[in-house]
Amino acid sequence: SQTIHQWPATLVQPVGSPLSLECTVEGTSNPNLYWYRQAAGRGLQLLFYSVGIGQISSEVPQNLSASRPQDRQFILSSKKLLLSDSGFYLCAWSVLGVGGEQYFGPGTRLTVT
């Protein structure tokens, strides 16, 4: 069966510090991978998605970036965090193609102080 992991679960970082959140998927090959952000009291906003190694598409301009160094690894990064980067970050995967439902990881709670 497929599983998706995210770490860390919780992170408190000062403004201006770097960020690295990691997501890995097990039990499937060549999945689509997604990063979402959920601000307090709001829905999910798609940040990045990837259909393959090294292929990253950005949905929202921001100071965040994403990378996919391996087939089942997806990393969200920032060189300098802003207060507005605080939120709950969710990674998800789906099978390649249209109509596949997305399965979400447990999420990372990021607080920028």
Added chain:
Amino acid sequence: AQTVTQSQPEMSVQEAETVTLSCTYDTSESNYYLFWYKQPPSRQMILVIRQEAYKQQNATENRFSVNFQKAAKSFSLKISDSQLGDTAMYFCAFMGWLGSQGNLIFGKGTKLSVKP
């Protein structure tokens, strides 16, 4: 651009009763997919139910069923025999057919409280 609207920010229901959550969407596509996701206090997003737009039959998963009205662009979720464990945020989501990336567009959610 596609949009998803959930007009009920919060709802409550007594245990064992039935509740319906509303969702409307806007799209110019004729083929697409609709989903309901549940986010309990643990914040793990869990898929509840899925509907293909080309299917006229409403999807059902145990106590969860949808009322899909394609012409009205409406996709409501009915929860029967509500249980305390159904307490959660519920998100309606749209996935277009065009573009194989399968990007989901979410509504802002409805907070459902099931009271004993």
